[in-house]
Every structure is written in structure tokens, then in C-alpha cells.
Amino acid sequence: MNNLDFIENKKSSFGDGSTFRGCAGNERRRGGLFSSFSQTIPSALVCVSQIIKKTVLVIFLMAYALLSFSQTFTPKTFKGKEGNLPYQILLPENFSESENYPVVLFLHGAGERGSNNEKQLVHGSTLFLNEENRNNYPAIVIFPQCPKEDYWANVDIQYGPLGRQFEFLEEGEPTVAMSLVLQLMDSIASRKFVNNEQIYIGGLSMGGMGTFEFLARRPDLFAAAFPICGGGNPNSVKKYAGKVDLWIFHGAKDDVVFPHHSVDMALALQKTGATPRFTLYREANHNSWDRAFAEPELLSWLFSQTKRNQK
Structure with a gap:
């Protein structure tokens, strides 16, 4: 393939x-x-x-940890139509409002839901805190936190003897958490220091599911996406195929979110003529994000994508 x-x-x-x-x-x-x-x-x-x-x-x-934390990500609260959304934001070193910066939105997994505005940084934040990465790819990075009772995507989850079964809905109103994040992103994108040609989205597990759905709801907002061990409704890819570049990751031994969910999305994209990148880690289980974050080309690939070079 x-x-x-x-x-x-x-x-x-x-x-x-x-x-x-x-x-x-x-x-x-x-x-x-x-x-x-x-x-x-x-x-x-x-x-x-x-x-x-x-x-x-x-x-x-x-x-020391608190001091380091205070010098990197900063906790914020976005006040939206349906309520408040906690999020963490990382600004580039030597940030200046006279410059233009890419924006990366990262959606955490179900285990990091809550309201402490800290837990969402457990996975993925160190990738963007790495000094070399910050120097090479100065960007605004946003980690919102989903409430415990909510979800990043519209999906019905059934628990049975074969594990969790996910049914991704093609239509319907966004969840409250999803709606708040979209409002937050519209607010961020309106700032003069944001490069709207380089707004990216990624996420793991529940966040990977949210990534696919966010693309379907707002295909003109994002330049590229990297969903990890997620899934979505294959019928929805026609809304963003050819508009958004994707690198999809999954573990072949994933017994939480079965890998066929990512395979189905990659194949559906290919059927439209799109050419997504897809990496299936043969020995990885659900935590395939560890392998994905370690990909030496991930950030160079991500920050090379712009809306202008999309098909």
C-alpha cells in the first residue's frame, strides 16, 4: 500500500x-x-x-518540578458558551506578538480527563518541551482537558467479552468538550501572532478519535493531523481528504482500541485519492504513543505541512 x-x-x-x-x-x-x-x-x-x-x-x-513547570506550560481557563474549559498553553521561547507562530492542538486520552488542569500533560508534553524541539520548531502548543463525564468524540462504546466496541457517529451535535475546544481554537486563530496556514491537531486514544472528528467538523482549520491509536467513521473522511495531511499511528497488539479502526480510516482516505502516512507498530499495544512520539521525523513532517501546499 x-x-x-x-x-x-x-x-x-x-x-x-x-x-x-x-x-x-x-x-x-x-x-x-x-x-x-x-x-x-x-x-x-x-x-x-x-x-x-x-x-x-x-x-x-x-x-524544582514546580519551578520548571511554571517556566513552560501555563494553566489557563477558556470561558465558552457552554461553560469553562481548562487548558495548558506553551509559548515559544522569546515569544513576540510581532511574530507569526504555528499552533499545535493536542487531545489527551480518556484516562487524563478531569478538572485539575494538569493531568492532560502526562503524555506528549515532553515532546514539545524538549529544548532542541523548541529551538527548531517554535510554536504555540495547547493541551485542553476534557471533563470526566465528557468525551472528545461522538462515539457509542459497548463493553463485551471481546473488549470495547466503538461505534463512531457520522452526524450529530458535537460534545460539549468538543464545542468548547473549537471555540478556543477560533479564539486562538484570530490572534495576529498565529500563522493560520500552520494549525495542527493530534491526539491519542480518545484524543485520536477526537482528532478525526475535529477534522471532519473543521477541515479548513487544520493543515495536518497525527491521530494515535484512535479511530473514526470512515464515511467522514471525504470532508477532509485532500485538504489535510495525516500521519496515522497504531499498535498492532492494541487490545483497547483495536488497530482496525485506524486501518479503516487510512484505507478510506486512500480510496479518495489521498495519501496518508500510516505506521503500524508490530509489537506495540495501546501505548503506541510512546513509539509515535519517538519518531525522528514526526515534528519535521508536521511543521513542514501548510494549507498552501495541500492538494
């Missing part, structure tokens, strides 16, 4: 004669009460000292 690659995995007591287990786990026998105390006090001091050292280290690491 043209442009489709299949990649193989490139206790303690203080009585007489009792045993005391110190912090390091070494046992000591005591001959009497005073002997017990004389041996226990130094051990206790050592234990306290170790606890203090570990506590200081943990506090230091937490403070």
Missing part, C-alpha cells in the same frame, strides 16, 4: 532481650533495659536524620 509503513520493534519493641530493627533494617539484640536504651537512642537519631534528609530531598524535587 502506498505510503503505509509497517514497522517492527525497531517492627519494634524495647523490652529486655527484644529485637530492634533500625532504619537500615539491621537487627540488634539487647541484654537489658539500659543497654536497650543506649543502643536505641543512636539508632533513633540515625532514623530521624534519614527521614529529614529524604523529606528535604522530596521538597527540593517538588519545588
